[in-house]
Amino acid sequence: MPDLTPSSTVNDGLSMPGTVSGVQTPTVKDPARFLTPKARKTEADGIRGLLPLEKPGVVSFPCATLLVLPSSPSPRRAGRPNPHTFPFASITLNLKPPLSTSSEPAASSGPTTLEIAGEDLEAALQYGPSAGLPQLRGVLEDLQSTVHKREKGTGWTVSVGSGSQDLMYKGFQTVLSPGDPVLLETPLYAGALPAIRMLGAELVEVDVDEQGLSAINLERVLASWPEGKKRPRVIYSTPTGCNPSGCSASRERKLAVLEVCKKYDILIFEDDPYYYLTQNLIPSYFELEKQVIPEGGHVLRFDSMSKLLSAGMRLGWVTGPKALVHAIDVITSGANLHTSSISQVMAYRLLGHWGISGFVSHCTAVADFYAERREVFEAIARKHLDGLARWVSPVAGMFLWIDLSPAGITDTYELIRHEAYEKGVLAVPGYAFYPSGRKSSHLRVAFSVCDMEKDVDLGFSRLATAIKDKRKQLGLE
Ligand SMILES: Cc1ncc(COP(=O)(O)O)c(C=O)c1O
DSSP, rough: OOOOOOOOSOOOOOOOOOOOOOOOOOOTTOOOGGSSSSHOOOOOOOOHHGGGGOOOTTTOOOOOOOOOOOOOOOGGGGGGOGGGGOOOOOOOEEEOOOOOSSOOOOOOOOOEEEEHHHHHHHHHSSSSOOOHHHHHHHHHHHHHHHHHHOOOSSEEEEEEHHHHHHHHHHHHHHOOOTOEEEEESSSOOOHHHHHHHHOOEEEEEEEETEEEEEHHHHHHHHHOOOOOOOOOOEEOOOSOOOOOOTOOOOOHHHHHHHHHHHHHTTTEEEEEEETTSSSOOOOHHHHHHHHHOOOOOOEEEESSSSSTTTTTTEEEEEEEHHHHHHHHHHHHHOOOOOOSSSHHHHHHHHHHHHHHHHHHHHHHHHHHHHHHHOOOOHHHHHHHHHHBBOOOOOSBEEEEEEEEEEGGGOOOOHHHHIHHHHHHOOOGGGGOOOOOOOOOOEEEEEESSSTTHHHHHHHHHHHHHHHHHHHHTTTTT
């Protein structure tokens, strides 16, 4: 008989249904201390809990929907819909020739074809583990270990999600209870807000400077935290090519932020979908953490394939302390079971074909592509907005965060909603990126897909006219 003894309270995939064993209080160094009491107690459902017990010699009767954990010894034996009934004989991926980079011309090789058949097709069409297919997780672990210089097997792990958005949404659920304060760099990616608001957390703004999250502002907020009030334990930041501010935190800035996080015992949500969209990669919080906090455990990192392979594949991955990543897996098991296996197989076949160095050179080519666009876009913006606006010239990402205070405009919402829209141009007013909805003199424009030849020039000329009209209205001209 297999041993059915329940295991620890954080999901390791071996716990049995409804068997919340004695909830252990995490120690000071245990990353599980960042989890809410609920997240610490909740385990995967009963089917999932049984799966790791499958092994040769044990007859496993099929379940209607079967959820398989990566630790399952024989995932293919488990009960699932019978693939005989699926109408797909194979999937063929036709790859474009590699993009050229600034240092390497476009490869002369033609398109490549990857055929997904046999075991890969089976995996692509079936239910899979909540944390992601082991093949893909293995590749991603190698990638993280190589790029972020973190040794494997040292307390961190990787799980796959339906975009980094999905994983962040779940991540916030594991660390925030109603009323908990959470530190947010501001302006921040507006897409992070609904999840945090739904949890009833208290949103605490920490203003960025020209390098993104400011260690000084962070220290100021934490040092002046009211006596007796529940302290924040999490900070959210997009450190590279931030959406919307376009700022990137340098290595030195990140080290300074990590020092503050160490001092006040704060977990960093490193939301970094633009990490590779810069021509000189900046060491991540996940990499630098070891220098400041040798035991680690203070960074939960979110990566995304959206800007690198395809946004529609909905593929992201979270990297961080096992206890925190597994708590996210538990939510996945109850929310969407797992990320599309088809997307995962596409990714691991592609990454297998490229290897880590091929993936990184693809990313370099993507970074070069956006850098070229950024240069043209900024030159046109300068031509029209000179004297009316200023911005930090981004070294990464796809956004310009344009400050109209040189033109005397303090609220871009009014400008965009009326003067700009009437002239036929739209941009996102800055207030959308502040939880408090405060008035902002900024607006966000993206240079990722617009038509450089005609739309950009027209758009900025209309915007300049709108600004001048507004100035007249305000009695500034
Ligand atoms: C800062 C930031 N985080 C997360 C996301 C969501 O990325 P994904 O497509 O991986 O869910 C975006 C999307 O634009 C973003 O700008």
